Structure formats: C-alpha cells, structure tokens
Amino acid sequence: MNYDLIVIGSGPGGYVAAIRAAQLGLKTAIVEKESLGGICLNWGCIPTKALLKSAQVFEYINHAADYGIKVNGAEADFEAVIKRSRGVADGMSKGIQFLMKKNKIDVIMGYGKIKKGGKVEIKTADGSVKEYTAKHTILATGGRSRELPNLKQDGKKIIGYRDAMVLPKLPKSLVVVGSGAIGVEFAYFYATMGTKVTIVEFMDNIVPVEDEEISKQLARSFKKVGIEIMTKSSVEAVNTSGELCKVSIKTESGVKEIEAEVVLSAVGVTTNIEGIGLEDVGVKTDKGKVLVDKFYKTNVDGVYAIGDIVMGQALAHVASAEGIICVEKIAGHHPEPLDYNNIPGCTYCSPEIASVGYTEKKAKEAGYEIKVGKFPFSASGKASAAGAKDGFVKVIFDAKYGEFLGAHMIGTNVTEMIAEIVVARKLETTGMEIVKSVHPHPTMSEAIMEAAADAYGEVIHL
Known part of the structure; x- marks a missing residue:
C-alpha cells in the first residue's frame, strides 16, 4: 500500500508519467475511475480520428469518378461507423493495460482523492474506501465538456x-x-x-x-x-x-x-478539479487551474499536477510531455522546462490544420520585423496528383536573424508535416537553412521549403 508515486488519472498525461516513473525505478500506482487511457483514448483523440477516417473513406468513394473509378450505390452504415470507432478506442485502452503490466505499475480502479500526510484515498465502484501512501502524488485528472448555462446538455437533443x-x-x-x-x-x-x-x-x-x-x-x-x-x-x-x-x-x-x-x-473543456482533495490539503488554484512551478510541483510538498488542470495548452501531447518532465524532476534528473511556444496544434477536419509558434499577427504584436512566405498546394505536383489542391503552407521568420517564428498549414495530411517545423525551431534553424535543406519530390512537404523560399524571394514553382 506504500508507493514512491501515485498518479491520479490515466489519460495521456497520467499513464505516460506512470510509465516514465517505472522506467526510472519508482514503485508506481495509477488510479482511474473509468477506463485506462482517459478521455483521449476512449472519448477524444483516438475514437474521433476513427470517425473522421470513415468520413474520409466515404468522401473518397463519393468522388471516385474524379480518379477515373466508377462506384455505384455506396452508402454509409452509421451504426457500423460508430461501432468501428468504439472498437479502435477499446483496442487502445487494452494496449494501455498491457503497458501497465509490462512496466509493473499497479492499476487501482476507483476515484482518487489526496489527503494530508502523503495519503491517497480511493473509493471503488462498490463504495468501499481504501487508503494508500505515496511519497509523491501526481494529479492528472483532465477535463470534461464545458456547459454553458443556456445550453444545458441532456444527452439527446x-x-x-x-x-x-x-x-x-x-x-x-x-x-x-x-x-x-x-x-x-x-x-x-x-x-x-x-x-x-x-x-x-x-x-x-x-x-x-x-x-x-x-x-x-x-x-x-x-x-x-x-x-x-x-x-x-x-x-x-x-x-x-x-x-x-x-x-x-x-x-x-x-x-x-x-x-x-x-x-x-x-x-471548450472545463477542468476536473472538484472532489479530489485540493481544498483539504491546501493546494492553490486560480480560475479552475492548479498552480504549479515549471516542473509541475504545487505549493504542497509531494503533490504535483499536469495536463488540462494546469496552465498551458489542453492537448494530449502537452500532458504527456509535462508528465515526463515532472517525473524526471522527482527522480532527481535535470529536465528542461517545456517551451509552450513550440507546441504544435493539429485539427483533423478536412482539410487538416496544423500550426506552431507565432501567428503573423502575434509576431507583429511581439515587435518582430518579419518575412512571410506562402506556398499553395495548387502549385504542388503531389497535391495535384492526389486531388488535394486545397490549402497552403505559411511560414514566418524574423527578418533580422532568420529565426523561425511560426508555421501555419491547411491541407491534406498537414498534421503529419508540422513536426519538421517543431524540430527546426527546437534546433534554432533559420529560414535560409530550411530553403537549402533538400526536400523530396514529389511530396506535400516540399511546400515547406517552397514557402520558406518565397519568404526570401527565391521560390521556384510560383
């Protein structure tokens, strides 16, 4: 019943933190009131992408004639689409169960609440209550759909x-x-x-x-x-x-x-910080967020918080990064604090959206003199061949030093392209270094090189 670390919440912040802690030799337990993987795996990122893939397949079939293929009488079986999405989510949740066993992490199903003296109280579904002790506790309780007073959700209409x-x-x-x-x-x-x-x-x-x-x-x-x-x-x-x-x-x-x-x-979402013992222990909050330092320690010794319940973007990959940094600090390592200005954001509608860093407006407001380059997918050979000419890549550089300030993309598969910019910015790559980095042809990713070339007056294909 005694642990080095107890993590409350098993979403992409909590389960990643637990795994990293186990890798670093900490005796670890994770508490989950519903399904391993949290909202992201069960009701968020993963099942929505499964739904969107079904929609994309249906869209392809409906436009098959554009590719020289005849298809007659295609129709969507809505129930089967939903069933597939749930199956994908269930499979991912089972994958987390496997990872917990592999890393010898104890999974405690129930509702976790912190108490004074490094105690964690867990109420299980049958109403029984058990108490555990931990040197460190990470709160990773995530968020839920925000309700407006004039838009009360009834689950049907x-x-x-x-x-x-x-x-x-x-x-x-x-x-x-x-x-x-x-x-x-x-x-x-x-x-x-x-x-x-x-x-x-x-x-x-x-x-x-x-x-x-x-x-x-x-x-x-x-x-x-x-x-x-x-x-x-x-x-x-x-x-x-x-x-x-x-x-x-x-x-x-x-x-x-x-x-x-x-x-x-x-x-939007609202944070799950009620009923988890914050007031009992004296953890400070502000406007629905738990206050933490740059390594996610609260004002109470031994209590930490990550993910949607702290300041920063409410994104799965942010929660995971925060969990790793938090645990490495607990284990005595010296991790770098997270750079919240280099977090990619991705939206998976069609066309997709991906962005990182400053928008043009924010860069100007920050006082930068900027160079902006754009390359439309209508001028991309790969996009034309794929029948996906909607959208463009836009890049923003500091005119004085060439610093890569931001990138914004809209088009097919751009969520797979944004990581190049995140790494480039992490490595302090300049605009001309992007221009002179040879990109493969024909690819959608060439548009990044072409957009950078446009910023410097060297674009070839426009």
Whole structure:
C-alpha cells in the first residue's frame, strides 16, 4: 500500500508519467475511475480520428469518378461507423493495460482523492474506501465538456462530444456551437455523412486561435461542402420541447431562429478539479487551474499536477510531455522546462490544420520585423496528383536573424508535416537553412521549403 508515486488519472498525461516513473525505478500506482487511457483514448483523440477516417473513406468513394473509378450505390452504415470507432478506442485502452503490466505499475480502479500526510484515498465502484501512501502524488485528472448555462446538455437533443461519438442514428440536421478543434472535426464528420450542419461561432472567424488566413481558407473549404457558417454569433437559447430544437441565434443583424434535430455544444473543456482533495490539503488554484512551478510541483510538498488542470495548452501531447518532465524532476534528473511556444496544434477536419509558434499577427504584436512566405498546394505536383489542391503552407521568420517564428498549414495530411517545423525551431534553424535543406519530390512537404523560399524571394514553382 506504500508507493514512491501515485498518479491520479490515466489519460495521456497520467499513464505516460506512470510509465516514465517505472522506467526510472519508482514503485508506481495509477488510479482511474473509468477506463485506462482517459478521455483521449476512449472519448477524444483516438475514437474521433476513427470517425473522421470513415468520413474520409466515404468522401473518397463519393468522388471516385474524379480518379477515373466508377462506384455505384455506396452508402454509409452509421451504426457500423460508430461501432468501428468504439472498437479502435477499446483496442487502445487494452494496449494501455498491457503497458501497465509490462512496466509493473499497479492499476487501482476507483476515484482518487489526496489527503494530508502523503495519503491517497480511493473509493471503488462498490463504495468501499481504501487508503494508500505515496511519497509523491501526481494529479492528472483532465477535463470534461464545458456547459454553458443556456445550453444545458441532456444527452439527446443538446449533446457534448461524448454523446456526439455514439449517437444512435445519423441526425438530418445539426447545429455545432463553437468552432475550435472539437467543433470543426464533428462538423466535417457529420456533414460528410450526410447531415445538414450549421456552425455558430462567437468570434470573427472559425478556428479563432489559428492564423487568420488559415481560418478563412477553412471557411471557404467548409462552405464548398455545404456547411453553413455563422460567425460573430451566439446561441441565446434552445427550445427542445418540440420534435426539433428551435435554436435562437444572436447575430450582427438581429436574432435568427433555426431548427435542428441536435445541437452539439463544443465550447471548450472545463477542468476536473472538484472532489479530489485540493481544498483539504491546501493546494492553490486560480480560475479552475492548479498552480504549479515549471516542473509541475504545487505549493504542497509531494503533490504535483499536469495536463488540462494546469496552465498551458489542453492537448494530449502537452500532458504527456509535462508528465515526463515532472517525473524526471522527482527522480532527481535535470529536465528542461517545456517551451509552450513550440507546441504544435493539429485539427483533423478536412482539410487538416496544423500550426506552431507565432501567428503573423502575434509576431507583429511581439515587435518582430518579419518575412512571410506562402506556398499553395495548387502549385504542388503531389497535391495535384492526389486531388488535394486545397490549402497552403505559411511560414514566418524574423527578418533580422532568420529565426523561425511560426508555421501555419491547411491541407491534406498537414498534421503529419508540422513536426519538421517543431524540430527546426527546437534546433534554432533559420529560414535560409530550411530553403537549402533538400526536400523530396514529389511530396506535400516540399511546400515547406517552397514557402520558406518565397519568404526570401527565391521560390521556384510560383
């Protein structure tokens, strides 16, 4: 019952931290109230990518004639698509079980709560309570779908992302409230499957955290496939008393009412910090986040926090990196603090979006004199051959020293291309070094080299 480390939460922050701790010789246990792998593996990153792959396959089949192939009578079996997604998630969760056994990590199923004196209380599903002792405890309890007061989720007509993954049938119409990654991924999935989709976004552009040119390109691509987009708009109320939801939307020109079978609330996530003992132990929080130092130690000795419940981007790969840094520090190593300005963000709608570093606007606001280069996929041989000419790569360099300030991409498979920029920025690569690094032809990734060349007036294929 005594451990060097207990990790509460087994998402991509928690399970990665536990594995790294075991590798470093710490006697480790992990606590999980639902399914190993947390939201990411069971209800987030992984099952949504399975759904999106089904949508992409369906889209390919529907456009097979563009590639010289005739296909007749293709139809989507919505239940089978959902079933496949759940199967993928279950397989990944079983993979985490294997990793726990392999690394000799004790898995304790139940609800974990920290107590004074390095104690962790765990309440199991049958109501029994056990107490464990740990020299160190990492809180990795993640987040859940945020609920707005005027958009209370009932799981049937007003739903969150979990419900959106397991709807019993394909809705004829859907209003998506919020156009962050979750919102636009589901908008693309359902629109491709045949649902009439409307996106409502409060900000000036969809995917508002992205570079403005990326946002505008995605809006163009979405409109081409029939997705309606309402920006500078907010859902004021939803009347669910009838067969269809009556959605009142405040726009610049007044209040509009539209009808939809289902309303998906995708207005972000809120942290799971209630009921885990923070107040009892005296752990400091601010605006729903646990306060930590650069190695994720809280103000209470022996208590640490990582992932969505601390400041920083609420992304799986961020949580994993934080978990590794936290554990290495606990084990007496000297890890580098995480550079939160070099975290890639990826959105898996179609076309995909990937970005890292400064947007053009933020670079200017930071006082940089900049060089900007762009290369459209319409000029890429590989993109033309693949029938994927939508989108572009945009790169931003500091004009004085050539520092790689940021990159923003929209197009097919760009989420697989962004890592080059992350590594380049980590290694302090300059713009001309990218230009002079030979990229393979024909590939989508050539667009990075071409965009960098465009920034320096040396682009060949434009």
